Every structure is written in C-alpha cells, then in structure tokens.
Amino acid sequence: MSYTAPVKDMLFNMAHIAQLDQIAQIPGFEDAGLDTAQAVLEECAKFNQDVLSPLNWEGDKNPSSWKDGVVTATPGFKQAFKQFVDGGWQGLQHPADFGGQGLPKTIGAACIEMVNSANLSFALCPLLSDGAIEALLTAGSDALKSVYLEKLVSGQWTGTMNLTEPQAGSDLALVRTRAEPQADGTYKVFGTKIYITWGEHDMAENIVHLVLARVQGAPEGVKGISLFVVPKFLVQADGSVGARNDVQCVSIEHKMGIKASPTAVLQYGDALAGSVADQQGAGAIGYLVGQENRGLEYMFIMMNAARYAVGVQGIAIAERAYQKAVQFAKDRVQSRPVDGSVAGSAPIIYHPDVRRMLMTMRAYTEGCRAMASAAASAFDAAHHHPDAEVRKVNQSFYEFMVPLVKGFSTEMSLEVTSLAVQVHGGMGFIEETGVAQYYRDAKILTIYEGTTAIQANDLVGRKTARDGGQTARGIASQIEATEAALAASGTPHALALLRRLKAAREAFLDVVGFVAGNTKASPNAVFAGSVPYLMLSGNLVAGWQMARGLLAAQTQREAGQDAAFMQAKVETARFYADHILSKVPGLRDSIVEGADSVTALALDAF
Template sequence: MALLGSPPGRTVLTIRVHAGRMARAPHRHRETAMTYVAPVKDMTFVLDQLVGMENIAQLPGLGDATADLARSVMEECARLGREVVEPLNSSGDRNPSRWENGAVSTPPGFKEAYRQYVDGGWQGISHPAEYGGQGLPKVIGTPCMEMLQSTNLAFSLCPLLTDGAIEALLTAASDEVKDLYLSKLVSGEWAGTMNLTEPQAGSDLALLRSRAEPLEDGTYRISGTKIFITWGEHDMAENIVHLVLARTPDAPEGIRGISLFVVPKRLVASDGSLGPRNRVDCVSIEHKLGIRASATAVLQYDGAIGHLVGEENRGLEYMFVMMNAARFAVGMQGVAVSEAAYQKAVAYARERVQSRPVDGSSKQAVAIIHHPDVRRMLMSMRALTEGARALAYVTAGYSDLAHHSADPANRAAYRSLYEFLVPVVKGWSTESSVDVANLGIQVHGGMGYIEETGAAQFLRDARILPIYEGTTAIQANDLVGRKTLRDRGAAAKSLIGMIDATLADLEKARDTPTPAIESMRHNLRLGRDTLADSVEFLLAHADRRPNAVYGAGVPYLKLCGLVLCGWQMARSLLAALANRESDPEFHSAKIATAHFFATHLLPQAVGYATAIQAPEGLGDALALAESQF
C-alpha cells in the first residue's frame, strides 16, 4: 500500500502532553539507564503497509484518522512515555506500592505522572466522543498502549483496566449507569477494575460465592472477598469503579447464575458528585515477583452498594467484553516488554567489550554485538517482537472494521477474525515475551542476573503475562473450543486463505529472486500446510478424543501464533522490497528481519504440528497414573 500524503484540513485531536520532566531516582552502582526509544518508524510502517490506515480513515465516523494524524499522536505519546512515565519504572520496582490501614500509597511520582496522563486526554483516546473521548480507532490507540507499557508496565495496568471497564459499561449498562460513570472513566478522573477471582475460585468462575442482595431502590448490597485485583486500591484517582461478579439470592448454580455489578469505592450521587466511602475495603496487597509498583489488592465487600449492569445472570457474558479488551491489551504488554528488553540488550551488546572475533578480523577484543551467537539472540528477539507487533496491529484493524464497516456482512466477518485472533495475540505474544526477556538476560551474561542492570526486571515483569487475564492454557481452550470447533474451522480457514494470497504474491516476487523471498516462500508454505492439517485434525478428533484435542491446545495456539506472525512478516518483506529505495537502511533491516524469521523461526511449525497430530494423541502425557507423579 502506498503511503498517504498530507491529510485534509482539520483534525479533532485534543490530546496534549504537559511539558516538564519527572526527576529520575539516583542510579545505584552498576545500574544502567533505560534505553527504550519508541519504535515509531516501525509502528508507522505496520499501520501504513499492513493495516492500511487509508482504509481505516474511509470507515464511517473515522474520517479524521489519517496516517499523518496517527504519526502525530504516536510522537506525542512517545514523548509522554520518555519524559514522564519511563523515569519511574525502575524506582517503582525498587519502591513498590505500600499498604497501611486499608490505604495504598503509590511509588513516588506516580500520582503526578497519572495526572499528566489524564490531563493529556490519553485515557479516552479510542473511546466515544459522546462521553468525552477522542473517538479515534483502535489501531491508533494500540501503538500508544504499547509505548506506555514499554516505558512502565506496572503504571500502564491502571489505564488498561479502566479501558476494560469502559468497554463493559458501553456494551451492557443502562443509560442511567452510563451517565453516572462513563464520562469520569473516559476522562481518567476515575479508574476502573475487574473483580472476578475469589480465594476458592480462580479460573473456575462457577465456584463464585460473592452475594448481591437486591434493595427496594433498585440497587444491591454486595458482599464477598475478591483477590488479585490489579490496582484495586490506590491514591492516583479520586474514585475507583469496581466491576464485580456476584450472585443474586435466587440465581441458578454455576456460571449461569453470575451477574455483573458496578460498585464504586466512593458512592456517587445522582448528580455525579462523590459521597462517602462505600463498604469495600482493601485488606492487603500482594508481594509479587514483578510489576511491583502496581497494587494487587485483596478487596472485602461488606454490604457495599452496587448497580446491576445489564440483566441478572448474564454477568459472565458482559464480563467477557471486558476480558477480551484486557486480553488484547495484555497481548500488547507482551509486545511492549519484548521491545524494551530487546532495546536494552542491543545497547549492552554495543558497549560490552569481550573476546576477539572468531573470524580473525581483529586482534583486539570487540563489543559482543560482533559475535555470531549474540547476533543470533538479538535477531531472535527482534524478529519475535516485530512479528507479534504486526499481528496485534492487524488484529486491532479487524476490530475497527468490525465496529465501523458500513456493510453488516463485513462487520460480521471481521468480528469473527478479531475474536479468533484475540487468544492468539494474548497467548503467543506473552509467551514470546518471556522468551525474549530471557534472551535479553543471556545477552547480558552474568550482569543480566544482577538487578542493577535492569535486564532482570523485564523477565520478572513478563512472567505474569502468560498467567493473568486467563493463562495460556485458558486461551488455548478458548481458541480450540469457541474459536475453531464451534464454527467448524471457518475463521481459521479464512485466515489460511489470506495466507494463500500472500503466498501468491511471494510467487510473483520470484521474478526478481532474493534469498529472503525464497526462504519465506518455502517456509511460510510449510507453516501454512501444517496449520491447515492441524485444524483438520482437531475437527476430526474433537468428539471422539477430547483429551487429545484440548491437550494439544497450547501447541495449536503457538502454531497459530508462529504461522500468523510469519504471514505478517511475509507481508512486511514484500512491502519493504517495494519501498526500499525510499529509506534503504530501514527497509533493508525489515528485509533481513523477515528473512531471519522465515529461516530460523517458521520451521518450528513442524514441531508444533507433530505434537498436535501425534497418532497416540496425549498418550505420553497421560501415561502416568496420578500416584506416579
């Protein structure tokens, strides 16, 4: 796709960033400064060449969403991250949020940074103008989400959960509830949370015990204990709006009897003014491996006043809206941590001098970036990150098409693709981020194991990503059951057809053969075929061998992630070849990265497919009796 020219006349952009720099905490001995620089050029390439911003700008209601506007917003967001949010990352990790007598104090500087984030209008970037948002498409909000997460993952979780609360209320709440809460949430003046988990009910929500007693005025009294509530209590916003799953007295057992309630930390009068504290208390916060600056709260509800969202007993359906938004955002956290870990590893590899080169090109020790295995690790980190970013941004574009396309059939088709891809983005990107952060430590060698260098924080922060908002196994179960078996593989086969179109483009590009084209053509074809065969295997064996099919869920998710990212890297390769004269250095790097992905990563698809389609299914995994473990 050709790059867009200058946008027409006006824009509605009101996002602003306050000037000034937050003070950095003094560095301890051996600590290295954060090296993150927002990859705006790569983000722009993906939006223009893979998503197609000109197509998004033609959707009803999105006429102002031009490529130039997207670049302007990204540059402003990059400045916010660089000047305001990133300086608090390592200090917040060392001095995390503190709980005392039911109150949580955030790390120094967090309140001020959050105020600048809110005053700049960033919370509402992709939310409706009707409630004070910017009304920009998801594909513009997504790079901004990534940049905030790269600079400070713990801080970014607060806006992330607020976004999810907004989506749930927009989908299911009454006009009265929307009018009471949405404008404050969209502005960021109030923060939002998601309350699902209880001590006896982790991922199995059928075991929820929290109760909701109806009152004569139409409100409910909510009682129960919720755990693992991200930013469930803090001092950055004047109110916190909890979305809580609970059961009414006559509700049926299991997940069919769950309702959703909005329960504010401080009661809200009909005119929107704040009243006294509601009966919800933070009884403790968790001490965690990573994301230490964010307060992960245990909340006790003791007859707190709440409003029903939508209809009784449909709470899980509504909460899935919030969870889908959060799952995509967590997938973006995987991309974000990978990018930050990669950049830090590159910076260290350029400055760390050790050993002479194996090719004899120097008699002196050289920076380790000259050594082949260090290059291999850095290229793996780069390729995994760029592939995950491309797939996630394209998925965001499908969301915009699903919401704004004028054709109902197109809306339905893109909604199906988006829903199929959300668990892939979440599962693949977060699992990859652990691998990328781990490689980052390996590049640093022993210094990576030392906290002061900063490389270890990325691995500690990344490790929660494949767990919260649904573990990788839960994403895999969703991908197998709801997203593949339910529609008899229709969405998966649609994506495979799109891969076929790219393979046809690669065949045409062989008129001017390059090693990158040849490798990508061969290995993407291999990946495409293994994915198609695996889909057919799942469909054929689901009824007769459910343990084998669902037991292969995680390999199937990883196969989808690998092949679909490879597909996007193939599209990147074709675009870079077509545009290389406009920016030779940038596009040659894109070509080399795509070539590496094709040669070193895509062949792994065969291993995943072999595990999925093993004749004995899960025979080896289920071979031991319980007593033998």
C-alpha cells in the same frame, strides 16, 4: 534504562499491515489517517520516554505500599498519572460522546504498547479502566453511563475488574460473592475478591469496581452470575464524589514482578466506620449492569479487551528488553571475534551467537507487533464498518486472533526477556543492571486474564471446533494469497520465506483438521496439544504478517523510501522464516502424532 518508542515500525505496520488508509474511509474515522497517526504517536512517544520510562525502575525498587487500608503509589506515579489524564491518553480510542477522542484501535493499540514499554506497572491502571469502559458501553444502562463513563474516559476515575475469589480462580462457577436486592433498586454486595489490579490507590479520586456476584436465588454455576458497579465512593446527584462505600482493601500482594502495581484483596460488606453502610446496614452498595444472571457474558467484554491488551503488553516488554540488550551488546567489550575482524577484544555484538539472540528478540517482537496491528484493524472494521457482511467477517477474524495475540505474544515475551538476561551474561542476573525486572514482569503476562492454556482452550473450543475449522481455513486461504505474492516477487528472500510459509500453512491445516475432527470424540487427545496448537497458530500468523511486511518493504525500498529501514525489515523477515517459522512443522507432529504420550503415564506415577 532509557526507552525509545519504535514509532517508525508502528507507522509501517499501520500503513502496510493494518491498511489504515482503508480504516480512515469508515464513517467517523475520516480524520484518522497516517498523518494523524504520526502526530499522535510522536506526542505519545515524548510522554512515555520522558515521564513514564524514568519511573519504571523506581517502581520496582519502591513498590506501592499498604497501611491501614490505604494504598500509596510509588513516588512520582500520582503526578505522572495526572499528566497522563491531562494529556487525554485514557480516552484516546473511546467515543467522543463521552469525552474521548474516538480514534481507531489501530492507532490506540500502538500508544498502549508505548505506555507498557515505558512502565508496565503504571500501564495496568488505564488498561483496567479500558475494560470497565467497554463493559459499560456495551451493557450499562443509560443511567450508569451518564454517571460513570465520562469520568472513566477522562481518567478522572479509574476502573477495576473483580472476578477472582480465594476458592474461585479460573472456575467462576465457584463465585460466592452475593448481592442482595434492595427496595430502591440497588443491591448490597458481600464477599471477598483477590488479585484486583489497582484495586486501591491514591492516584484518582474514585475507583469504579466491576464485580461478579450472585443474586439470592440465582441458578447454580456460571449461569447465575451477575455484574455490578460498586464504586469506592458513592456518587452524588450532581456527579461529585460522596460518602465512602463499604468496600475496603485489607491487603496487597507481595509479587515477583509488576511490583508498583498494587494487587489488592478487597472486602465488600465489612462495614467501615463512618460509611453509609453504618447507617443502612452492612454491605457495599452496588448497581446492576444489564440484566441479572448475564454477568459472565458482560465480563467477557472486559476480558476480551484486556486479553488483547495483555498481548500488547508482551510485545511492549519484549521491545524494552530488546533495546536494553542491544545497547549492552554494543557497549560490552569481551573476547576477540571468531572471524578475526577485530584484532583484540570487541563489543559482544560482533559475536555470532549474540547476533542470533538479538535477531531472535527483534524478529519475535516485530512479528507479534504486526500481528497485533492486523488484529486491531479487524476490530475497527468489525465495530464500525457500514457493511454488515464486512463487519461479520472481521469480527470472526478478530475473535480468532485474540487468543493468538494474548497467548503467543506473552509466551514470546518470556523468551525475549530471558534472552535479554542471557545477552547481559552474569551482569543480567544482578538487579542493578535493570534487565532482570523485565524478565520478572513478563511472567505474569502468561497468567493473568486467562493463562496460556485457557487461551488455547478458547482457540480449540470456541474458535476452531465450534465452526468445524471454517474461520481457521479462511485465514489459511488468505495466507495462500500472500504466498502467491511472494512467488510473484521472486526475490531470494521472498522465495525463502515462501517455502517456510507454505510448509507452516500446510502444517496448520493438518492440525485444524485434527482439532475439528476429534474434539468431541477424543477431547483429551485434542486438548493435550492445545497450547502447541496456539503456539503454532500464533507463529504462523505472525510469520504471515512478516511476509506481508517483506513485500511492502521491498516495494518501498525500490521506490527509494528509507532504504536502510526497509532493508532491515526484509532481513528481519528472512530471519523469522529461517529460525522461527521453521518450527511450525515440528509442532504439527507433536500435536497430531504425540497426543497419546501426554496422558500415557499413570497418575500415581507422577
């Protein structure tokens, strides 16, 4: 069940895909070059390999438990979380003004991948805190920041996101939780929230819930939603934890995967014995974030941070499954190789189809990791570069990338974890081998923080149709520049990748034209192909990063830098081109020419 962090591949991406040397020239990031990145990643790898990884299977066998409103984490989690906090890992990419280390997302994202590979259930707790921190940094008042941010950034307190209700899943217009203004400027919050990740636990001294609710008299629909901070324990004037607020965990869900992560049902305003609510009247005490009726806007700050992070979770679980499958394939002896290279039975890694499965897993994982690294670099430039135009261009690129990183990487993780089970054969179906856990854990990634279809709707509506495909075509122009570099390289692998990349880019442009030209007039035709468009785009952009990686690896190999590693990068990029990027033109056909058949069957025929 061991895990080895892919530090070398992460550093390769930082150097050659994310261009960390350029990020390190941005004011405030001067000390965040490759040397710093290597030191941070190596230390992070030790913690995750030695502390979190051994707890992963334990969490699956002995999940978090609920009794009388109290949630107890899997044995070992509380101690591991203390080590996580003491190591400063929660604050890695958050501002130094609030006790963080202020490192760029380009470095932080790699560390987040390691935490998720080591222990996906555990990693969800800091992931939700990251989202809460981002929302408060952007929309919180100075008073809220002074009370909550330092404790959240340190990890002393954890954060949650409260959107979903029994009747309101993705349709937040249906949110019924209400907030009643009080004379002292606070609000009383009443309602039930479901699917609250780490909504109750015993690992931190306080939990800071960010809750969507309606103020009395607010407009109907999403325009009438506000965002509130509702702490589990009220905070006293000196910053210490005070009385219990009127929020309780009434149950936790029994799930297919991520079992160690408690998914809570939270009740706000059902008075607890001995709580402040008993003296002041029922209702959880909440504090408005920003302005009334702008809650959805602020929540999307958390959502975008979380969507990128969930994409990284897909990469993380794929890496863990790949490593497990490789080790099994080297150890498991079964049948004589078809080429007769071994006289008798041999490890199954000798069999061509096992090699095909392992290469598929490896190529998908490396392609998505490179894509996520490129997106993180754009985020850093968008938020910190001194030039306004550079910030604007990078922000557009990053926003386009978020649904790709989230949607494509998580769907990819399902294929990779399924292949890991397949490599194990019948033993993969047996829980004791551990590989089934990765498959079960991965499924939620395509669902929470917005399903793949919701990511695809975002890509169609906000990211493509809204600007008439301008951002998408700008990305295609960058890809064309990489094609020119492949042609100039002239190596057989570069030319093979060039052919596939060019065909994929042209297919992408056809689809962008179809989406931009038909979303208003024929919405059903466009949205029928929205998920295939997302998969096409993610495949293309990941393939583009693999091409950039191939060019860099060839140069490094010729310069005598780690020849074996660089050769493996080249071979993996070639495999991606031949076996994964080659799927793009077929997707183009299904989107542009296959829309009618999606909706042709009468509803009563289903």
